Amino acid sequence: MNKLNVALIFGGKSGEHEVSLASSASIYTHIDKSKYNIFTIGITKDGRWMYYEGNEENIRNGEWVNLANKNVEINLVPVGNKEVGIVFEDGRLEKIDVLFPVLHGPYGEDGTIQGLFEISQIPYVGCGVLSSSVGMDKLICKKVFTQIGLPQVDYTDTHKSVFNKYTQEELNKIEEKLNYPIFVKPANLGSSVGISKANNREELLSGINEALKFDARIVLEQGIDAREIEVAVLGNNEVKASIAGEIKPAKDFYDYEDKYINGSSTYDIPANINEIDMENIRKMAIEAFKSIDGKGLSRVDFFIDKNSGEIFINEINTLPGFTNISMYPKMWEATGLSYSSLIDSLIQLALDTKK
Structure with missing residues (x-):
């Protein structure tokens, strides 16, 4: 039986970059290599796509960036006469049967990269554009x-543009809707990044300001x-x-x-x-x-x-x-x-x- 070519894609531009590296290293360890040829593609924190060929420990510790082969072309978009796949230095093209994204947070699980995968017309693991973004x-x-x-527990929300202009009014609105403790969360982030628990107004203000570093929209939830x-x-x-x-x-x-x-x-x-x-x-x-x-x-x-x-x-x-x-x-x-x-x-x- 022919092996499937699976591209494991990790890293990314989000605040969960390191989580992605740990997840990908674990998947690389456990995937059945008798069934799949594994092609590891890393995305740096500044968004560069790079081909890495080596062990999972260098994925986990981030050393893959320094070991990546910059002469390998990653082509996931059908442009002109180029075929979709990975092109090696000797001109060999490896077509990818399945994309396996292990990209947590923005640009990885929010529908953006899933849109790219749809354009590539290569099957990919996980939710599609709509379900990922929602x-x-x-x-x-x-x-x-x-x-x-x-x-669901009671919740409300605020936006950076409104909160920065009407800070006290927004704090009043939140306190009228919810009782302390209140959980403060960026609307578009995962892995508990930017989340805090506020037990009073001072902590609420501090928590919102911290969450605003990650997103302009903030969700406030009733703590229970x-x-x-x-x-x-x-x-x-x-x-x-x-x-x-x-x-x-x-x-x-x-x-x-x-x-x-x-x-x-x-x-x-x-x-x-x-x-x-x-x-x-x-x-x-x-x-x-x-x-x-x-x-x-x-x-x-x-x-x-x-x-x-x-x-x-x-x-x-x-x-x-x-x-x-x-x-x-x-x-x-x-x-x-x-x-x-x-x-x-x-x-x-x-x-x-x-x-």
């Missing part, structure tokens, strides 16, 4: 979830005393949900540092919840995924109020982390799907979208 935008996504009746539950979904038209897991943050909430650097939070897979809640969460995860026309994969995050037991959907992540401590592959492993088999499934789902 899933990445916390504010738009909340409106979609409201439309289909999924329960909650358990953090996550579930993985997989599929195109027929969608499956894994068993749910529970994050137990080492801090007030599960932040970037804890997710990808120190890993001091713990987790339970499966989550210690009753069967009814488990099935409701899995069902809502699939509904959320389908509501944004999801394809391939997503991780859907929920809250369970510790006092009332109410379940709230938090957000959907259309390109979740794949590091060795990431919940998405771990939840599938606990459900009976190994890391390598999960990669196989994602590649097959990508191919299925082009049939």
